Amino acid sequence: MLGTVPRDLPQTIGFVLVPGFSMIAFTSTVETMRLANRLANRPLYRWPLFSPDGNPVAASNNIALTPDGDLEQASQLSTIAICGGQGVHRAVDRSFISWLRRMDRSGADVGAICTGSYLLARAGLLDGYHCTIHWEQLAGFAEEFPDIEVTTELFEIDRQRFTCAGGSAGIDMMLNVIAMQHGHELAARVADQFMHERIRDRHDHQRISLPARLGVRHPKLLSVIELMEQHLEEPLSRAELASKAGLSTRQLERLFRKYLHRSPARYYLELRLNKARLLLVQTNMSVIDVALACGFVSASHFSKCYRDFFGRTPRKERGLPPHGEPGGELDDEVG
Known part of the structure; x- marks a missing residue:
């Protein structure tokens, strides 16, 4: 398993690159192993690359990598990592899912980097395991599975499964693996080469703190925003938000106007609409299910709010053509 000392060196971890994979998530993981090899002055790890069909595959930044083989050749390995990126749910096909299940039956350790967790979930390989995924994908993943x-968490290593949230978290996952397998001193030297000030534990936050994100440090305002983020599917009323924060509704309005230059209702609506956009682009949920998951009781109201905010309807967000009678697009959004 990834978190145990390997019997033989170098340890081989095969990377399956899904079209549109995240380059930073991939390179963070691989470069950590490369530096470990260099500083140990011996080959501790190797990382052959594969794509579903063996052809070059482009990352989300349009840089294409040439793999060493296809899925059939990757089947010979005992450890594989699926590297995903934006739009990973559109990369699913039956042959890929069947291959993942065969790898599981063969006893391989099957892991995922960034949104690769979605593919493992679709294959049923995360049932009964702890897993993680990039914070931007969490809402859609939780809705679908x-x-x-x-x-x-930044990463999870649970028996024959390992998942990493992506971004620079690949560095931390592999630093922790290197420390477990080859000692903390080597891991610290690798971190130093990266100018990575510390080796983050898996429990470290994926996102920067709310005050840092908003540039606001008013404790009661932050507590209200946290409540809003926790109650997107069933929004709380203005009075409920104020009461839970120990404020009057007038004080609540003043705080939002002063620090965020909008009303609490507007800020709450924007949170819900941004979550809706993530669900639309990251999952195959129907538009009406997305609306309900974001606290809208009417598909037509959801579509109107969405169009007013983003300048396009939910269907167009997905690249789908409008349908139905002229002027009837809002009601058709439920499909």
Whole structure:
């Protein structure tokens, strides 16, 4: 397993690159192993690359990498990592899912980097395991796979499964693996080469703190925003938000106007609409299900709010053509 000392060196971890994979998530993971090899002055790791068909595959930044082989050749390995990126749910096909299941039956350790966790979930390989995924994908993942134990950790290593949230978290996952397998001193030297000030634990937050994100440090305002983020599916009323924060509704309005230059209702609506956009572009949920998951009781109201905010309807967000009678597009959004 990834978190145990390997029997033989170098340890081989095959990377399956899905079209549109995240380059930073991939290179963060691989470069950590490369530096470990260099500083140890011996080959501790190797990382052959594969694509579904063996052809070059482009990352989300349009840089294409040439793999060493296809899925059939990757089947010979005992450890594989699926590298995903934006739009990973559109990369799913039956042959890929069947291959993942065969790898599981063969006893391989099957892991995922960034949104690769979505593919493992579709294959049923995360049932009964703890897993993680990039914070931007968490809402959609939880909606589509409600029975899977998904966390906000930087990475998870759970028996024959390992998942990493992506971004620079690949560095931290592999630094922790290197420390377990080859000692903390080597891991610290690798971190130093990266100018990575510390080796983050898996429990470290994926996102920067709310005050840093908003540039606001008013404790009661922050507590209200946290409440809003926790109650997107069933929004709280203005009075409920104020009461829970120990404020009057007038004080609540003043705080939002002073620090965020909008009303609490407007800020709350924007949170819900931004979550809706993530669900639309990251999942195959129907538009009406997205609306309900974001606290809208009417598909037509959701579509109007969405169009007013983003300048396009939910269907157009997905690149789908409008349908139905002229002027009837809002009601057709439920499909």
